[in-house]
């Protein structure tokens with residue numbers, strides 16, 4: 001099944017521009033500055049000017065959340081860059097963070113916009129410094145002596161009375177794999193070690209020092225069996241793309257194709273929907289950038305995408321060769337969020353685009369790659385993209 | 392027989408639903424964050440006042456739903472109320488949390504997803520208390536108890552066979 005009437009939105013859209021700001025820990029830079037740096041770089045990369053941009057799409061945009069998780073809203077960017085918009089959207093309830101790319105594709109396919117600026121800005125590292133701790137930011141700054149805890153979402157009332165943080169959910173998924181599927185911390189280490197070795201070659205990654213198995217096994221535990229190296233790293237940074245109507249793309253020689261997208265809710269559902277919309281199969285994919293907010297989510301995505309069966313991802317990555325730079329499926333080749341920093345889904349798409357264009361610089365893979373799968377989000381909040389190299 | 396085997400036997404003997412035994416109140420040396428009591432959730436959070444756990448329950452098709460919602464996702468029935476459950480379940484998964492997420496709750500403590508015996512997949516996020524970390528495992532039978540926080544009674548779970556009752560059973564694991 002390739003769309004309801006044989007015509008797919010994916011065929012109408014190209015990723016024509018890619019840009020990023022500085023990325024790092026505690027940059028102490030105004031997040032609007034980061035956003036402008038990434039946006040203007042992406043627009044220039046597309047061979048366009050801000051006057052050509054007639055759409056904006058972001059996740060999550062301006063709304064109350066934990067400090068630093070969002071750095072600018074749609075209207076902030078419209079006003080700052082002097083854009084004349086025919087279409088725009090932003091929100092937290094998308095199909096994962098890359099649901100903002102899905103939305104842009106739909107807008108250009110529907111003719112509502114020609115060139116859509118997509119962006120994602122985080123400044124969690126600097127924001128957490130201001131609040132004093134991660135727990136303080138998760139509680140929205142309340143919860144200290146005598147202060148009422150604000151319940152920003154319905155969800156939190158089911159976790160805060162029990163002292164449950166985000167890692168606890170991923171830890172419970174990891175623990176089931178240990179007790180029911182033969183997993184172990186030694187096996188889990190493979191993902192952190194391989195992606196750290198990628199980060200060592202990526203100048204934009206935040207943690208680049210070598211990581212050993214002993215360091216992993218001796219690491220500070222956050223929520224057993226999750227250690228600090230299983231958690232992604234809060235950073236400051238912005239990543240932007242331009243999604244263009246294929247007929248209006250300036251330099252198609254560098255534009256990236258969207259072979260298929262999955263917007264369904266759930267790891268398995270999202271991946272299955274993506275595969276339903278293309279004749280390509282997992283064996284055709286030669287590069288993967290999957291969401292690794294916690295290491296176990298990356299394993300879950302490999303299984304959902306069909307690279308291996310359920311609970312088989314640790315065997316799939318064992319030893320690291322298959323997902324290494326010369327393997328069949330190089331994985332999270334910029335260091336992922338574990339070592340590259342939590343650019344929240346956009347970092348994975350950035351890395352895929354750079355590799356497919358052969359523009360990854362010092363960490364360019366030795367063999368040219370033609371087809372990347374990129375996922376974002378977890379649980380019921382998921383998106384899957386299949387991205388093709390320029391023709 | 393190991394403790395684990397004994398627990399499975401005990402779980403098998405007690406899984407018949409419908410029998411309601413009041414859970415104990417559980418007194419703690421720290422204060423939990425009290426959840427907001429809203430029209431949608433107050434009957435759940437205050438249920439433990441009499442030691443009984445009550446879960447949102449579709450009176451049209453019989454399905455339990457947690458967290459509570461005003462419509463049954465299975466039959467879309469609107470007659471959803473709060474009905475007593477046995478308070479027995481098993482640990483679906485667990486983690487020993489070591490990070491201080493809430494200023495008033497000193498780590499480490501056990502976080503668990505407990506599956507109630509009344510319905511497959513009916514799970515509550517909670518803490519397992521009165522249980523050394525060496526003893527918890529997927530499948531451990533547990534029983535509800537309640538810790539008061541403001542006007543709320545926070546449902547927590549203890550091993551169905553508390554460590555104190557197992558002492559002298561000759562099991563090296565304890």
Ligand SMILES: [Zn+2]
Pocket residue numbers: 449450451452453454463464465466467468
């Ligand atoms: Zn029903």
